[in-house]
Amino acid sequence: MHFLGFLFLHLLNQVSAFSNITVKESIGGLITDPWVLDDRKRIDAETVDQVTPIIIVTTTAATYDLSLACLKGNLTFSQNSITPHLLVCNFTGHTDIPLSISFDTDISEVATLLPPFWMYLSPGSVDMTLNFTICLHRMGSVYLKVWMREAKPGGREGVLFSFDPSNDTSVKQYTSWLVNGSRVYEAGGGAAMGLHLKILRSRGIMETIFRAIVAVMVCALTLVMGCELDVMLIWKHFKKPVAPIIGFICQYGLMPLIAFGVAMVVPIKSEFGFGLLTTGCCPGGGGSNIWTLLLHGDLNLSMTMTFISSITALEASEDDIKLACSYVAWAEAVISR
Numbered sequence: 001m002h003f004l005g006f007l008f009l010h011l012l013n014q015v016s017a018f019s020n021i022t023v024k025e026s027i028g029g030l031i032t033d034p035w036v037l038d039d040r041k042r043i044d045a046e047t048v049d050q051v052t053p054i055i056i057v058t059t060t061a062a063t064y065d066l067s068l069a070c071l072k073g074n075l076t077f078s079q080n081s082i083t084p085h086l087l088v089c090n091f092t093g094h095t096d097i098p099l100s101i102s103f104d105t106d107i108s109e110v111a112t113l114l115p116p117f118w119m120y121l122s123p124g125s126v127d128m129t130l131n132f133t134i135c136l137h138r139m140g141s142v143y144l145k146v147w148m149r150e151a152k153p154g155g156r157e158g159v160l161f162s163f164d165p166s167n168d169t170s171v172k173q174y175t176s177w178l179v180n181g182s183r184v185y186e187a188g189g190g191a192a193m194g195l196h197l198k199i200l201r202s203r204g205i206m207e208t209i210f211r212a213i214v215a216v217m218v219c220a221l222t223l224v225m226g227c228e229l230d231v232m233l234i235w236k237h238f239k240k241p242v243a244p245i246i247g248f249i250c251q252y253g254l255m256p257l258i259a260f261g262v263a264m265v266v267p268i269k270s271e272f273g274f275g276l277l278t279t280g281c282c283p284g285g286g287g288s289n290i291w292t293l294l295l296h297g298d299l300n301l302s303m304t305m306t307f308i309s310s311i312t313a314l315e316a317s318e319d320d321i322k323l324a325c326s327y328v329a330w331a332e333a334v335i336s337r
Contacts, residue, residue: 057195059193111199151179161173
């Protein structure tokens with residue numbers, strides 16, 4: 001344990017170079033690379049409690065103390081943007097040794113810098129404005145990361161050098177200024193600090209029109225379904241509730257079990273898995289009622305089952321989620337032993 005603790009503190013005090021590993025997301029946006037996961041957790045832990053309009057991330061060691069500050073509102077982007085986005089940040093601090101500072105995103109499939117770049121810092125105070133040109137590719141979550149490594153003296157300060165990991169000349173130019181050279185780059189390592197960028201789906205006038213049309217259609221269909229109901233037939237289904245009981249068992253027994261199994265087997269994020277489980281535990285009925293009406297089925301039975309499912313959801317959905325969460329907690333406790 002003492003050795004692991006020493007190793008962890010040692011790694012935290014190390015600054016690292018550009019990542020030489022290409023990281024991709026798996027099904028459901030799952031990240032499996034341990035370096036990327038550790039970096040993201042560390043960055044989120046530093047910024048999650050910051051409620052001010054400006055997000056500030058820092059990295060501190062015996063020979064330097066540097067910070068990167070950006071407006072929180074500028075870290076969220078809209079997916080429909082065709083032109084690259086400009087992100088302006090302030091880079092401040094102090095260093096006692098020459099440093100090579102490199103910038104890039106961790107998942108290039110979501111967003112990339114145009115281009116990834118690095119710069120040389122001489123010993124002394126640091127106070128500059130950095131302009132990041134970000135090209136968005138799809139919705140998702142990506143982290144703008146800053147890597148640092150001790151550099152050789154005599155570099156050109158204030159010049160931004162583009163970096164292309166597939167170009168040997170670019171890699172050689174970058175590693176030639178590093179203390180220990182290419183060994184540092186090949187060893188990889190975690191980022192010194194970073195910012196969480198979000199690319200969200202845009203909401204325009206077409207979405208507003210679509211929502212209005214859907215709302216009108218739902219109201220009209222609900223009115224039509226209400227006109228088709230027969231109170232006596234509904235009461236008949238309540239007196240012999242064979243079909244409603246089968247529907248209840250499927251809704252709160254079979255569906256949550258299937259959703260839980262899929263969430264445990266398929267490699268997706270835990271947040272997505274919980275959302276899938278919640279969906280499986282929640283009552284439905286809207287779509288089934290509409291299809292029953294359109295296909296001339298037993299609308300009275302469908303509405304009765306929807307009513308029972310919605311009322312019992314107040315207790316059944318909560319119990320299903322509690323049972324699933326209890327099982328996950330128990331399984332994690334067994335594995336950790």
